[in-house]
Amino acid sequence: MSGVRVLAGTRKGAFILTSDAKREKWDVSGPHFAGWEIYHLKGSLADPNRLYASQTSGWFGQIIQRSDDGGKTWHQPGTPPGEPTTTPDGMPKGESNKFVYDTSPETGAPLTTHQFYDGTPRPWEFKRVWHLEPSLTDPDTVYAGVEDAALFRSTDGGQTWQELAGLRGHGSGPNWQPGAGGMCLHTILLDPSDPNRIFIAISAAGAFRTDDAGKTWQPINRGLYSQYIPDPTAEVGHCVHRIAMHPSRPGVLFMQKHWDVLRTDDAGESWHEISGNLPTDFGFVIDVHAHEPETIYVVPIKSDSEHYPPDGKLRVYRSRTGGNEWEALTKGLPQSDCYVNVLRDAMAVDSLDSCGVYFGTTGGQVYASADAGDSWAPIVRDLPPVLSVEVQVLK
Amino acid sequence: MIRVQLPYHLRTLAKVDDEATVEVHGQVTMRSVLDALESRYPMLRGTIRDHATGQRRPFLRFFACGEDLSHEPVDAPLPDVVATGAEPLVVLGAIAGG
Numbered sequence: 001m002s003g004v005r006v007l008a009g010t011r012k013g014a015f016i017l018t019s020d021a022k023r024e025k026w027d028v029s030g031p032h033f034a035g036w037e038i039y040h041l042k043g044s045l046a047d048p049n050r051l052y053a054s055q056t057s058g059w060f061g062q063i064i065q066r067s068d069d070g071g072k073t074w075h076q077p078g079t080p081p082g083e084p085t086t087t088p089d090g091m092p093k094g095e096s097n098k099f100v101y102d103t104s105p106e107t108g109a110p111l112t113t114h115q116f117y118d119g120t121p122r123p124w125e126f127k128r129v130w131h132l133e134p135s136l137t138d139p140d141t142v143y144a145g146v147e148d149a150a151l152f153r154s155t156d157g158g159q160t161w162q163e164l165a166g167l168r169g170h171g172s173g174p175n176w177q178p179g180a181g182g183m184c185l186h187t188i189l190l191d192p193s194d195p196n197r198i199f200i201a202i203s204a205a206g207a208f209r210t211d212d213a214g215k216t217w218q219p220i221n222r223g224l225y226s227q228y229i230p231d232p233t234a235e236v237g238h239c240v241h242r243i244a245m246h247p248s249r250p251g252v253l254f255m256q257k258h259w260d261v262l263r264t265d266d267a268g269e270s271w272h273e274i275s276g277n278l279p280t281d282f283g284f285v286i287d288v289h290a291h292e293p294e295t296i297y298v299v300p301i302k303s304d305s306e307h308y309p310p311d312g313k314l315r316v317y318r319s320r321t322g323g324n325e326w327e328a329l330t331k332g333l334p335q336s337d338c339y340v341n342v343l344r345d346a347m348a349v350d351s352l353d354s355c356g357v358y359f360g361t362t363g364g365q366v367y368a369s370a371d372a373g374d375s376w377a378p379i380v381r382d383l384p385p386v387l388s389v390e391v392q393v394l395k
Numbered sequence: 396m397i398r399v400q401l402p403y404h405l406r407t408l409a410k411v412d413d414e415a416t417v418e419v420h421g422q423v424t425m426r427s428v429l430d431a432l433e434s435r436y437p438m439l440r441g442t443i444r445d446h447a448t449g450q451r452r453p454f455l456r457f458f459a460c461g462e463d464l465s466h467e468p469v470d471a472p473l474p475d476v477v478a479t480g481a482e483p484l485v486v487l488g489a490i491a492g493g
Contacts, residue, residue: 035404059454059488060404060442076438097441126447 004350005070005392006358007051008366009038012384014053015366016071018394019379021352023370026379032074033065040131040345040388043070047139048392052158054129054144062128064096064144066158070394078159095159099126099144099152102163109169114148115177124148124168131345131388133188137195145185149176149202151214164214167200172219172236179203179239179258180304186344187243191250199253199268204229204239207255209268220268224257241284242344246293254296254323256286256344261298263323274323279310285347289372290355294322297349297357297373299342307362308339316359318373332376333367340365345388352393360386396480397423399432402455402488405443409436414483423478425457426469443486458485 006017013031032038033055041053049070055063065074077096101124102108113121127147135141140157150168152161176183184203191197196213199220206221219235229237239258246252251267254274259282262271275281280300289295296319302310309315314333317326340363350356357369364383369376399415409415417431433440444451451457456465459477464484476482 057404059402059452060408061445061452062441063408063438095437095440098446100447 002352003394004352004356005043005048005394006348006366006368006379007041007043007071007388007390007392008360008380008383008386009040009053009345009388010360010364010384010386011037014038014041014055014071015380015383017366017379023352023356023368024377026368028380029071031384032071033063036063037128038387039128040390041065042132042134042390043392044134044139044142045136046134048394050134050139050157052132052134052142054132056128062097062099062126064129064158064161066096077157096161099129099146099161100163101126101150101168102165107165108163109165112173114173114183115175117178119177121174124150124173126150127182130184130186131188133190136190136192143188143190143198145188145200147182147184148178149183149185149205151185151188151200153214164210166210166215167208167217170208170217170219172205175234175236176202176205177237187240189243189245189250189253191245192247193250197250197267199243199245201240201243201255203241204258205236206238207240207243207253207268220264221271222269223262223264223271223273225260225273226258228258242286244286244288244296246288249293252293252322254286254288256283256298258282258304261286261323274319276319276324276326278317278326279315283342284344285342285359287347287349287357289357290349290351291353292320292355295320295372296323297347298326299347299359301341307341312337312339314338314340314361316357316369316373316376329369329373329376331374332369338363343387346386348389348391350391350393356391358389358391360389362386397428397431397477398480398483399428400483400485401439402486404488405439405486408438408442411436416480419478423473424470425464425467425473425484428473428477428484429469454489456487456489458487459483 003020008015013034015030039054044050051067053065066077116122131145133143144152151164187201189199201207208217242256255262264271283301313335316329340361346360355372360366362385366379
């Protein structure tokens with residue numbers, strides 16, 4: 001019998017929530033890596049027992065953890081004891097925790113500056129991994145979106161990481177700036193129909209696409225309008241919060257921007273707004289139904305300073321028409337005095353026949369719907385603030 | 396044998412219950428002790444010193460014999476009592492909330 005495994009990253013550790021296909025009764029495992037921020041953990045489609053986790057800390061930096069048994073045990077890949085620890089020039093020798101921007105003349109890009117909040121230039125400085133995206137076909141290949149914004153890839157199961165420096169070297173980097181959470185690369189979408197095509201998004205730079213497996217990139221922000229930047233239609237500088245794709249239609253993308261919900265039908269060449277009748281078009285998450293490519297979900301948030309739902313009512317909004325026409329989904333969700341947020345990586349869908357939808361809140365709840373959003377119930381109510389939610393279907 | 400006291404989360408990572416211990420061949424300096432520590436406990440690489448710069452992480456400090464050694468040159472000899480194991484080198488995490 002099939003089941004599901006929900007992977008929740010929180011401010012104080014990772015939790016693994018499992019259920020059978022009914023998705024009514026849940027087992028909770030955790031906290032894993034107690035006390036550490038787990039920005040994201042995600043399993044490989046090619047090998048569901050292969051999980052990657054980003055364990056991070058303002059004190060101790062970045063750790064990459066890997067599980068080969070579905071989260072029962074974890075290890076840092078590729079850290080054999082006894083080897084020299086420093087390079088000839090005295091730098092600590094990397095392994096799985098090493099994310100160093102590629103500045104080599106052959107493959108890299110110079111470390112220039114990006115904009116700080118006040119517009120002054122700041123040098124690029126690695127801070128943490130926000131998002132891990134395993135390859136669709138190879139369990140040992142995984143991408144990492146990091147702060148300060150850049151894209152890294154490992155092809156040896158997370159033992160070593162190399163930057164795809166063409167993105168940072170695109171030339172627009174001096175105009176990128178941090179969002180409130182930092183200058184992070186938070187979304188990585190791999191095109192199932194074209195291994196050379198990847199979409200990424202950065203706060204606050206915008207969306208980018210490569211068609212040559214990461215060598216070169218182009219910004220894909222035409223149609224975005226952001227009042228909070230000097231040129232509201234600029235090529236870069238937009239605070240994109242999240243992009244979602246249905247695997248059967250990789251040229252159609254849905255975007256939750258800082259304000260505005262948008263879609264593109266031509267792989268990002270042009271976007272148009274689909275906010276329609278949403279009570280507010282600010283928010284962080286957006287996702288697509290597993291079997292209905294025109295059914296999408298968002299969680300409207302009141303504003304960019306009031307990071308909670310309008311009227312204290314936690315409502316998921318669903319559009320079955322690819323946007324513009326939205327219905328509030330409230331059954332089982334708190335409809336009074338609710339002031340949590342739902343962060344950008346904290347929604348996921350499963351691919352069971354009746355599509356499951358999941359999201360986590362900054363109040364520590366992880367909600368699940370086994371009927372595509374019609375009704376909801378909390379899996380857990382009292383975790384630390386939830387940073388990310390992923391789900392796997394287990395056969 | 397040189398003794399190193401680590402913050403709780405680094406002890407968990409390194410899977411040591413109490414103090415970490417390392418052997419250093421040659422001069423005992425902050426660099427040689429940290430090299431030895433990261434060699435014996437490779438999971439600590441990058442957690443005490445930044446990968447890109449080699450610099451001590453800003454929320455960590457180094458102490459021995461009640462003295463703050465955080466800003467001493469990394470190749471300066473550590474006190475003899477640290478080199479002999481009579482006193483530990485203390486890696487201390489900032490009390491900074493969170």
